[in-house]
Amino acid sequence: MNNFITVNIVSISELLFSGNAKFVLLPAEFGDIGILPGHVPLISLIRTGMLKIICPDDSEHSIFVAGGILEVQPKEVTVLADTAVIATELDEVKIIEARKKAEEVLRNNKDRTDIASVEMELNMLAVQAKTVRKFGKARVY
Template sequence: MANLHVDVVSAEESIFAGEARFVTLPGESGELGILPGHTPLISRVRPGTVKVVLVDGSEISIFVAGGILEVQPGTVTVLSDTAIRAEDLDEAKALEARKRAEEALRNAKDKADIAVVEAELAMLAAQAAAARKLSQTRRSH
């Protein structure tokens, strides 16, 4: 069976680079599943979890705060300002940051400030949800 080369890159570092059987991620218009041989595609990525099924059948989960997806024959690239390995996600820290952002939203005066804070809140809510989902999965195994 053919494999995909997958790269997940944040603004700071390469989070994952390797061979995989399958990738799922939150695309702009819904959940995307990418197998080897997928049609070339460029799409926005919503905040959420990128799941990479490795060649050995194990899975890696990476939280992304949105970004861009590029699919080429045999290659999947996800570019995101923020990408965090699932094992590094911390629900409590995300919720604390969300409280600070909500306070900033209450104090925001103009539309530009409000839009920036609302985008940050959406990303933090998705990050907390991904952390919660991962911790529930860990407890059930």
């Protein structure tokens, strides 16, 4: 039996990862899922969080994902993400600026539709900030 699984991580705009892995951990709709070679077939929505890939050489790749679809087959994992960014490419300064703007909109806007949208954005920014602190280019002020 092959000890690896082929993994493809695709966002709307680009292919972020394509290669073999020993293990994949990702945020599925109802909780985190760990995937090993030979996993049973599965389709799930993806929630906002960190996707982690362990390669055959034990190197790790971390990718922030927000929304999308996961398909698992015994020899292949495909993630079609609405939003995906390699963890080390996240910029804490930009995240902080975006969070401040979103909080300002929340304070000044009473439209329920806008509020729900801004709250979703704030949730995504909170996960990105957590990702930066763990894997990305965190800056100390």
